Amino acid sequence: MTESKKFKMSIRERVRATGESYCAARRVLLRRHEKALGQRAEVIAVAGMKGGIGRSTLAILIACEMHLRGERVLLVGLQPAVIPFGEPMKYPNTIQHWTTRTENSGFVGPASITIRDRMLASPEFAELTSGYSLVIVDCPRILEVQYAAMLWADTVLIPCSTASESARAVDDARALIALGLRKNPNLVSKVVIANEQPRTSPRRIAALREAASECGVDVFGVVLRDRVAFGNCLAGC
Structure with missing residues (x-):
């Protein structure tokens, strides 16, 4: 950094x-x-090492909901330094892609920016977040970048898929949370169940909750639903 x-x-x-x-x-x-700079904004990092789990979707939905509730929200997309700045992202539901789509459609949503991951450890990040009450950081699937984001964050949310093996998904989330707590003991961590398809059986969701309870990981009450539909809708805009 x-x-x-x-x-x-x-x-x-x-x-x-x-x-x-x-x-x-x-x-x-x-x-x-x-x-x-005055009172620092509350920072929520959306992390997780599994690809296509819904990190960007969750970050966008939280930012839009809080924006509609009257909060001053900044949605931050982190772009790794190894990718040339301005290059299109691999997946359609990234912050950069979403910002372009919303600008073209005329939707007035929360403020959003895409920055290099190295800026997390610099004073410029404090300047960028000044004036906002809530900052949502969408983390790429790179461990070092997620760790840096958790050092700054107040809360980390980790989507966990019901499509994968429950115990493995929760264990990965627990390891990531433990990493952030090493340097940020006040970090609040929650797992969000990503119900990727409407037909996902309640039994699989219950199994994920049970696995999380056995591992001592807190599960958020809200379930992220229809992520695939959201991504397809955004791609077709």
């Missing part, structure tokens, strides 16, 4: 003036920067 040249220069100037270590000077300047 990189920081702006201006901020690095400020750190070095403080080190020369005070004799502090680079890390100590950086912590002081970051605290001052956040205080100057």
Whole structure:
């Protein structure tokens, strides 16, 4: 993760003036920067290592719902540095694709941006989120990026599919949550059941809830339904 040249220069100037270590000077300047920006927005990271599980769908739906309730919402799509900026994403229901579609359709939804993942560890992220009450971060399927997002987040939501083996899905979610709690002990974590098709049997949903309970993972009461229909609708807009 990189920081702006201006901020690095400020750190070095403080080190020369005070004799502090680079890390100590950086912590002081970051605290001052956040205080100057006022109250920090609540940050919800939508994570998970399984592809096509509905991370972007869940992030978009939460952002739109809270926007309609009157919250000042910013929807953030993280783009890994290994992908050239501006390149189209693989899946149609990404934040970048959704933003383009909504602009063309005239729908006035929450504010949305796509940023490089490295910006999570820089003061620029605090500036971008300034003025918003809620920030929803859609994480790509890259462990390092999800870890960085959980360090900043207040809450992490992890969709878990009923289509895959329940115990394996919950175990993966538990491992990801444990990783975030190492550096962010105040992180609130929830698993969201992704019922990918309307015909998914209640027995499979019950099995996923039972597996989560045995692993000590909290399951959100809401079930993400018709994700495939949502993606197909967006792709056809």
